[in-house]
Amino acid sequence: MKKTLKVLLIFSIIILTCGIVYLSYLSVVDMNENNNETDVKGKDISKEEYIYKEDLLELGYTVNDIKIIETKISTTNVKKYLLNNKYDNLTKFVYSPYFNIENISRYENYFTKNNFSSDDTVLYVEIGLDKEFYTDITVIENYNDEDALVNKYNKLPSNITYDDLVTVEKPYSDNGKRKLRKVAYEHFVEMANAAKKDNIKLYVVSGYRTEKQQNSLFNNNVKRNGIEHALIYSAKVNHSEHQLGLAIDINSVNVKFEKTKEYTWLKENSYKYGFIERYPKNKEFITGYGYEPWHYRYLGIDIATTMYEKNITYEEYLVKYKSNSY
Ligand SMILES: [Zn+2]
Known part of the structure; x- marks a missing residue:
């Protein structure tokens, strides 16, 4: 019995010793595995991250730049977009709420060519303004929607038709023959x-236009006033909101309309009925059109109200409030 106990004791000691030795071995291995590089802040980081930070330093980014990059851009995107080029103003652009890493080289180009702030640069590039008007054109798919965007970068497909066009009788139109889509008609009458x-x-004085009408209107404008004037004041075929049946020229197509009490009233009230002035003064470089105090677009009350309150164009609205759709 005593002998059995002794054997058991010895056996236990052996097991225990083996256990301790094994645990010590594990901790040594663990220490070795953790013995990684340290990052620019002295914190332990994985080997993979260490490599891109070294690359960024080599490209000319400062330790402070790298800290900003680290907080604003994912490792995957750093590797995908930032390791081939140094972007001098990257750390300014990243603070814009509309920043999209995919467009970093476009921001950088646009920023160096213009005098806009870094925030405006990001906004304007997201709108697409770094590209010439009538280039990189997208064909609009949602042309039945009341918030469809039609501009110099977005065109309507050929031969579309609307089956909800309504004739605008007098006194709601100048000749009793203008047409609008139902939703715009009803809100216009209410307004x-x-x-x-x-x-x-x-x-x-002008509502819905067919493709053919828009085409001849643009061509006549070119003949009458030259291509430069036509490009500023009329749209090329399929690039006009009038073809949507949701745009209205009200009372006049003369810039003197700006001085009338009707214009003042519209400025203050049209949004309540879902209409907004689409080509305002001082926003010509965004909309691509000269100031047209008479041209209103039906966009629905919600969108029109936000645009009125924030004093922004539809292009700005889409980036600021609906960025995925742009
Ligand atoms: Zn118009």
Whole structure:
């Protein structure tokens, strides 16, 4: 019995010793595995991260730049977009809420060619303004939607038709023959009726246009005023919002309309009915069109209200509030 106990004790000691030796071995291995490089802040990092930070340093980024890059851009995107080129203003652009790493080289080019702030640079590139008007054109798929974007970068497909066009009778139009899509028609009538109560008379002088009408309108403008004027004041075929049936020229197509009480009323009230002034003054470089105080676009009350409150164009609205759709 005593002998058995002794054997058991010895056996236990052996097991215990083996256990301790094994655990010590494990911790040594562990220490070796953790013996990685340290990052620019002295913190332990994985080998993989260490490599890209070295590359960024080599490209000419400072330790501080790298800290900013690290907090704003994922490792995957750093590797995908940043390791071949030094972008001098990258650490300014990353603070824009609309920053998209895929467009970093476009930001950098646009920033160096213009005098915009880094935030505006990001916004304008996201709109597409770094590309010439009428280049890189997308064909619009959602042309049935009331918020479809039609501009110099986005064109309507050929031969589309709308089956909800309504004739705008007098006194809501100048000749009793203009047409609008139902939703724009109903809101226009509501707006004109509200305006009338304030002794303001509003009527449609141009509404829906067919592809053929838009084509001849543009060509006639070129013949009358030359290509440069035509490009600023009319749209090429399939690039006009009038073909959507949701745009209206109100009362006049003369810039003197700006001085009228009707214009003042529209400026303050049209958004309540879902209409916005689409080509405002001082935003010509964004919309691509000269100032047209008479041209209103139906976009629905929600969008029109945000645009009115923020004093922004539809192009800016789409980047700021609906960035995925742009
Ligand atoms: Zn118009």
